[in-house]
Amino acid sequence: MIERKRVIRAAEAELEQAGLSARIIARDLDTNAEVALAPDGALPLASLVKVPIALAVLSRIVAGDLAAGEQVRVEPAAAGSASPTSAARFRHPARIAVEDLLTLAVCFSDNTAADTLLDLVPPAEVQRDLNALGLRTIDIRHRLDALTMTPLESLDRAEAHLAYDLAQTRTSQGDGHRIWQLDVSRANSATARGLMGLLSEVWRPARLDHGVAARLRELMSGNVVRHRLAPDLMSDSARWSSKTGTLLHLRHEIGVVDHADGQSIAIVVLSESSNPASVQPAAEAALGAAARALHDLLR
Numbered sequence: 001m002i003e004r005k006r007v008i009r010a011a012e013a014e015l016e017q018a019g020l021s022a023r024i025i026a027r028d029l030d031t032n033a034e035v036a037l038a039p040d041g042a043l044p045l046a047s048l049v050k051v052p053i054a055l056a057v058l059s060r061i062v063a064g065d066l067a068a069g070e071q072v073r074v075e076p077a078a079a080g081s082a083s084p085t086s087a088a089r090f091r092h093p094a095r096i097a098v099e100d101l102l103t104l105a106v107c108f109s110d111n112t113a114a115d116t117l118l119d120l121v122p123p124a125e126v127q128r129d130l131n132a133l134g135l136r137t138i139d140i141r142h143r144l145d146a147l148t149m150t151p152l153e154s155l156d157r158a159e160a161h162l163a164y165d166l167a168q169t170r171t172s173q174g175d176g177h178r179i180w181q182l183d184v185s186r187a188n189s190a191t192a193r194g195l196m197g198l199l200s201e202v203w204r205p206a207r208l209d210h211g212v213a214a215r216l217r218e219l220m221s222g223n224v225v226r227h228r229l230a231p232d233l234m235s236d237s238a239r240w241s242s243k244t245g246t247l248l249h250l251r252h253e254i255g256v257v258d259h260a261d262g263q264s265i266a267i268v269v270l271s272e273s274s275n276p277a278s279v280q281p282a283a284e285a286a287l288g289a290a291a292r293a294l295h296d297l298l299r
Contacts, residue, residue, distance in 0.1 A: 004297055011290040016030050018286035020251075022271040023192040024257060026294040028263040029204050029256070035297045036192075037290065042137065043270045044181060045188040046147065046245030048252055050105045050114050051198065052140060054219060056126040057102060057117050058212040067122060067182055068099040070143045074116055086110035091156075106243060107222040111144035118143055123188075131199075133207050137194030147247055150181055166272055168249055181247065192268045195254050196223065199266040203256050217241060229269060232288035233295065249273045251283060257295060267291050 015022050024037040060066040074087050086108045087096065096104070096113070098120070104113035119125075126140045177183040189192050202220075205213040221241035226234075228251065234240035242255025250271050256266045269291050273283050 004035060005200055007293050007297055008035070011037060011293045014286050015290055018280075018283045019273050019275040020271050020283055020286060021274075022269060022290065024270075024290055024294055025192050025196050026291070026298055027196055027200070027266050027267075028298050031126055035294045037294065039192045042139075042184045042189045042191045042194075043252070043272070044184060044247060044250060045138075045190055046247035046250050046252060047114075047144070048190070048195065048243055048245035048254060049109075049110045049144070049188040050109065051139060051202075051216070051220070051243050051254070052126050052130055052135075052138060053117055053121070054102050054106050054216055055198075055202070055208070055212065056121045056129045057098065058215050059129060059209060060121060061098070062211050066098055068097065069094040070098050072098060072101065072116055072120070074101075074112065087112040087116075093267065102219060103222070105179045106216075106219040107224055109223075109225060109244065111147065114144045133198075133201055135194055135197050135201070138186075138190040138198065138239055139188060141189075146187075150179055150248060168272070170278075176210050178185060179248070180255060181206055182250075187223075192270050195268045195270075196266060199254060199256055201267070203264055203266065217256075223255075228284050229255065229288050229291045231266065232292040233257050233267070249275075251280075253287070263299070265295050267295060 006185045022042065023036065023039050025034065025039050027034040034110060059067065061068050068163050070208060072095065074090065074096055076091055086104045086150060101117050101193040111236040123140045130138050180186050202213050202216050220243055221239060223242050225244045228244055230240050231244065237260040238256055239258045242253055245252035251271045251273060252269060254268045258264050259285055269287055271287055273280060275283065
């Protein structure tokens with residue numbers, strides 16, 4: 001216990017030095033042994049929302065309400081996302097299969113693909129699926145194109161710091177925020193424990209269809225965004241399957257380390273940065289080190 005407290009204090013100090021406040025939980029999915037750092041309170045999901053969206057779409061494919069190979073028209077007008085890859089960069093109309101849209105949304109974090117899926121399964125239906133699984137501290141409210149309509153997009157590059165400064169400013173009462181995409185009462189949001197419940201259900205399904213869970217694990221294992229926690233958690237004997245989320249001062253990642261010896265450790269990291277910069281390698285490194293430290297307490 002003394003060693004655990006020492007490790008957590010050291011992780012908190014390193015995060016603070018990097019200008020971060022973080023909610024982190026690590027859990028052994030078989031023994032339910034858990035270690036956490038300031039886990040309470042909701043934060044906006046950013047692109048983490050693509051995991052419950054994928055869960056809802058896959059559930060309808062398994063139920064026969066959607067066809068995995070159904071071709072969906074994606075209009076270039078819907079490609080207003082700032083995402084640097086995939087359908088967000090298309091200049092012409094395209095037809096993409098539903099299951100391929102899932103790959104784009106989860107593996108490549110494509111906002112346009114995610115919004116096209118939300119045209120098929122609206123946010124209210126995604127929310128109902130989460131509620132049915134008992135995941136009531138995850139709230140799905142809006143489309144992904146909203147994430148590219150913050151003050152940042154209206155500022156010149158030299159003034160971008162003003163948007164990050166505003167992102168760090170909360171109202172004096174309640175959970176409101178002057179940037180509505182950061183207001184947990186209006187935005188897609190979740191608690192760290194809610195997201196841990198989601199990971200637990202996907203990796204050790206109790207209510208979720210096993211086929212849906214298996215396909216979602218496969219999608220998360222294909223995540224190409226590997227700059228945050230992956231360097232500290234993956235190896236030749238450990239597979240890291242995850243989804244990242246980034247919006248203004250928010251830097252998140254959720255996932256599971258599947259070790260060769262059979263142990264699976266789920267990790268949820270939700271963080272806020274006080275540094276008014278878009279590129280923060282020190283913050284990314286500190287988050288990875290903190291996640292690794294808590295992970296190692298369970299090995």
